[in-house]
Amino acid sequence: MSFISTAITVFALLLLFHAGYSAYEFSHYLKHLTVNSNATLPIDIITETIVATGLFALGQVLGADKLRPVSFAKWAKGLEREGKSPFSFLERRPGYMNVTKLREEYASTKK
Amino acid sequence: MDEKERKQAIYPISTESLQQNGKNVYYIRSVTSTIFGVSAGILGLESYYGFLFYFAGTAFVSLLLFLLLARGQPTEYFASANDIWIGNALTGLSSFVLTWTLFYGLVDA
Amino acid sequence: MVTAPDLVIDPSLRDWVLFPILLVMILVGILRHYITLLLQSSPKQLDLLAIREQQSLARGASLRSNGKLIPPSSFQSRKTYLIQAFKNGIFLKDQEAFKNKDEPKPPANPLAEPGGMDQMLNMLKGNMVMIVPQTLLMSWINFFFSGFILMKLPFPLTVRFKSILQSGVATRDLDVRWVSSMSWYFLNLFGLRSVYDVILGSNNSAGGGMDMAGMNPGMMGGGLQPGQDIYKLYLSEAENIELTTHEYLLEDIEDRILEKYE
């Protein structure tokens, strides 16, 4: 998840928490002040909630892992570029590694 | 071997990609619907309005997925364009109902 | 307008019933996830000949499905070899029994096969991890938290749900929206999936249920029922291979590429 998406998500959650707390306080006062108990939620709390929800969704979508192309050839191209070919094990064959040779090679280049 | 099968063999589709993308979308759907439930509870929505809120939110997420994640080309990343609009639309419903109920009760002091 | 006095729920119900149930259910889900991970046993090691017996069958299948990728001569030689090998039973683990195959033999006991036993045990384990905690939780809630109203649903339901949602509450005319602890339990049971997704990553086994079948590696890979006569499978595979015609996919690849790039 990138920094921006994390920031958006956290901000959205804070905003949502604030809105929730405000709504709680609002209904608390309504009950204790015994004014018209049918009063609807103030518009600013509603706006805050909806904005927070939208921002959260945005943060999540922005932070999601990138989609992969469905076409195998296109996907393989990307992998090949980044050196992540899923088939390279067939040519490197870790099960058959020659550990003595690898060690010798490494030691000789280090000197 | 019919024509379609042949084409599929020549230019194969990566099932791994399909699965991965599906999982991606599924995750976003379920996390966002949980938060939709929280919001619906805070807003004190009742009956139809709550479910309407859920579907509106889901549609909004679909739009975001279409524009930001699939960059307007859902067929590049999914078996069909519907997968991004309709697919998984109901997966988050039970989570939505859970958090909706919870916060509906919590906010009501 | 004077509204009818609403039911007022004691806030301590929220603190001592609502939250504890939610918390316990989340924790149980997480626990279940890790227990399932621990219980996943690696498939039992078969002996060398048994492995050969099973994998050879797969070799026939891969020739049939992917044979179009290799040149005709290469395909043909494999085809002849595999058909012969299957018919002569040379991959069979028990050559002695194959030679005496015309004699009648007692039906195989599926439990005697090591693989079969393993599979059953795995399924049993999976079910146990699913069912035991659910039963415990339900009786826990029934025992401690029954007989009172816990919360109000934000949506109305038909009267038919009354007996389930208000179980243990002896008020006949109460609106169905007021529900007992058991309903809260059910809401959690179905709705916590995405909470688990957030905590444990999307490939978890906390919710149990749906992807349980995918969890058992034994059930996916094999396809071989215990106690089945493998020689019969060989014969049908040989027949299938014989029926496969070879359509070389690379036959006209030059034209395809030229068409695409020129």
Add this chain to the structure above:
Amino acid sequence: MTTIIDTLRNAHTTSSYLTLPAESLQSLYDTSYKFVTSGAAARSLHPEGLYNVFELHFFLSIITGKDSEASAILTTLTDRFGQDSHRVGVLRSIYLEATDGPVKALEFLSGRQDTELGTLKRKIVILKSSNQTSLYISELLKLVDNYPSDAESWAELASAYLEAGMYAQSIFALHEVLLLVPLAYNINALVGETSLLYASSLHAASSSHSVATEERLLEAVKFFLRSVELCEDYVRGWTGVLVATNRIAAIQKPFSDTSKYKRLYDVARKALTKIVETKDASESDLNAAQLVLKNY
């Protein structure tokens, strides 16, 4: 954090540690050392992923000659996954092979269960280091007879045949890999390369152009093209097409109609030039493409 995990996981799945140059190995080792010793590994990974990272760290330690570190990680793995774990057994045999020599490793391996694929592979590898190619091949043949669905062993068999100069057999083994892993574009390219070598050896043997040589060349083109079809802009595939079609064009009196191959040569040249111009490949691939473009 996630990028470190990704780097390590990728290094493990692609086994890049087997071909990396020394300085990259060193830096990869430093990364994995920091990750493993910080304890972050145990917190952020599932058992399978954790095992893989530990295994990678073991390989990196042993290759870079840090034997005490390798021994330590081996102890950790044994404690965590048990003495009987096959994969840990394989690692121990590799450790013994590197530190105490092949005899000790073989001794250890013969004490293990002999149905486990990894153990069998290690036994065969130790044979290889004794330089008996024919014995090596026959052991591999036994293995693939018992485990016909292990693509890695078929690929190893192909490379053993190739080393022995038995091209036809090598190609046969590679075909088997393709049956098991149909999308392996690199193996398609490898079939092409092996066919080219085969054609050269046939040509050298008969000293004049023969039908067999030509068939090998045409087949090489097919497989190179297939690799390009499976992986867009695959440099290895396109360079193969270029080389093979270049050689077909050089044939004085071809037995079949080769006009198509001239066009394919142009297509390959165009594709490679475009890749080089737009720098649309990894650096080593770009260098290879430039070299081939210059020489063919």
